[in-house]
Amino acid sequence: MAYQPLDVHSVIDYIKNRPSMEQIFPKEALLSAKEVGDGNLNLVFIIQNQNNPQQAAVLKQALPYLRVAGDSWPLTRERMRFETQALLKYNELAPGLVPLVYDSDDEMSLVIMEYLGRHEIMRKPLVARKRFPKFVDHITTFLVNSLFYTSDLYLTGLEKKELQKQFINPHLCKIQEDFVYTNPYMESPENKWNPLLDREVQAVRANATLKLAIAEMKEAYMTHAEALIHSDLHTGSIMLNEEETKVIDPEFGFYGPMAYDIGAILQNLILNYLSHFAHTHDRTERESYQAYLLEMVRDIWNEFARKFDQTWAENNRGELVPAKYWDFPGGADAFAEYRHRYLLRLLQETTGHGGTKFLRRMMGIVTVWDISSIADPHQRAIAERLAIRIGARWVLERRQVNSIDDLIGIVREETEDVQVY
């Protein structure tokens, strides 16, 4: 079928004509569809059996342009192939932590997958101060399984390079390269920021030391092919409830630095932390939830590091450093030291990439709902100013970070004396 964007009518015909979909919908089912895409790149339809809404699926179809900037930003639809490939890989590596894939169609640039009716996008409940007792366990398992098992630590060189080739994803890489690491820090027509932050934004753009460091992080993003990373793993790419966590939208997936994904999670949680200076007026409630978020950040890193280290020690199958290499007196300690250094490097790079992502959200093409939902610009500026300060320090001080407490310490120092209106 030649590519054409579907609508709420044609999507039902399409589903009816896919034999694979009989696993979800009985042949005679009366289907309804609604389009719910709030994304920038895609149509997203929810299709349900009107007589049994439990029978449901999501169909996601790529549009040939980037919505956020109007029709003017053409994008290849091949990104849907990357999303499908990544979802299939994640289903294999981290089952239960991503939506099931029912079907896909490269020519139509679409994927049909599990409907997550009982899950919500993580940003909103975080603003509403909800707690998710299983999230740390889920997201760290997702990170370890998706990163470790696609890296040279687990795969043979041949396996890794074959997978890497499937995920050469230049068009979507370019979006992150431009919009995370470059354009926000110079004049570019799509940049947006709170006018109350003019001075801070101009200061970042003229800060040579900071821009040198950001350029170094960009170089790592563009050249360090460590693992299949999600590459857009913010809290808007996570759907969850108290019991389950599902990572969605991996169309940016490619072989890049592991720390980019970890940094995205931690940075989004801290940005949410900052947003509560405006969202949560009751001081006790605010401090309690902010403490919860910092604890979550600490737990995510520590639990990630623990699982990563243990998985590596127990599954040292990759060719980067084969088990036999450590077969000498003291070799077990040397292997442990190698893992320790590897994880310390990951933490420092997590700090650098995470720091950059604070800055891009404050002065680039797109902010996040945690911040944009603060109506009063003066209140918003409080969180935004802190985000810029913390982001800049994470980038600049990344090589001095020796534990997750150092990284959290920067957040604490910058938010000690916040004056809330």
Added chain:
Amino acid sequence: MAYQPLDVHSVIDYIKNRPSMEQIFPKEALLSAKEVGDGNLNLVFIIQNQNNPQQAAVLKQALPYLRVAGDSWPLTRERMRFETQALLKYNELAPGLVPLVYDSDDEMSLVIMEYLGRHEIMRKPLVARKRFPKFVDHITTFLVNSLFYTSDLYLTGLEKKELQKQFINPHLCKIQEDFVYTNPYMESPENKWNPLLDREVQAVRANATLKLAIAEMKEAYMTHAEALIHSDLHTGSIMLNEEETKVIDPEFGFYGPMAYDIGAILQNLILNYLSHFAHTHDRTERESYQAYLLEMVRDIWNEFARKFDQTWAENNRGELVPAKYWDFPGGADAFAEYRHRYLLRLLQETTGHGGTKFLRRMMGIVTVWDISSIADPHQRAIAERLAIRIGARWVLERRQVNSIDDLIGIVREETEDVQVY
């Protein structure tokens, strides 16, 4: 034509049947062929017009196994496609510094190229203390042009990733990963070393600090996709005379760390320097030629850095850090500082990769002619012991190297009091 290895008879028929070869050989020419492959992987034929030996070509055909280890090490013949692709790319980027390509045939796994009858493989004349006044200029142009123009410093992200995809070269990468960074430092049946060096070899294998550092260099080799590197750029891959320099044998080419190529050149020159403790008995002659080699090492780095920096400043077309990013007061200085740091990192990584390559030549699958041609094992051991010491120090001290003189300083310190028999 289905793959079959050619011989001195069938190769002539093959050439006669390639219309493209009429550019070299007249239709009625009486051709002769000889096989001269001393390599490990390929057949190499020189084909000449018997009545006009100036009319000549080289045909290189991949064998389906790695010769050095007998028939038992099967290798995909696709490596010839990588060699052809790389030769074509090098002809475009560094014309005159690689052989011309006349024709190629993927199915037969062969390439037909310029015959270099007036050039010799660099190792032998270096042992014979020949001097090549244009080599520094040639090899630094080759390095700058092949590395800079295939990197994110010059290409757009899309261009780079398309080229990277063409050069995903898992089988030949595996050879270097195993034989440079892994097997020499553990028990592996193909390892060979001078029995007089038993103690030194065992010490390297049990040196946890050194092996941690080598593992870090290997990680960079496997994941840092900076530029199209030759990846086997030792002095056996260079043919030259006083006037011309030609880089050959780029079948290992892939997107890897630039420093690997630079390190290969510098390390091979130092290894040749060490070999003269045995090859050149006259002290004055030896010291004069060794001084010449150290000067060449210094000049190569400095000239590489100068050309790289200038080429970058004048052709800042890549997307890694676009010119506009530096458009702020002090931005020109920041850009200069960025280039400076980039080159310092390259020098430190050059030291690390080069150091590893000293070690692998002393205790791995294959040594080099400079060393193996020293008949007396005691004399050979002098050079080999120094190579191990210098290699280990280059690896371990790489992050303290701030100029090429630091790197050369290690060579000087280790060779101050050499006792020659």
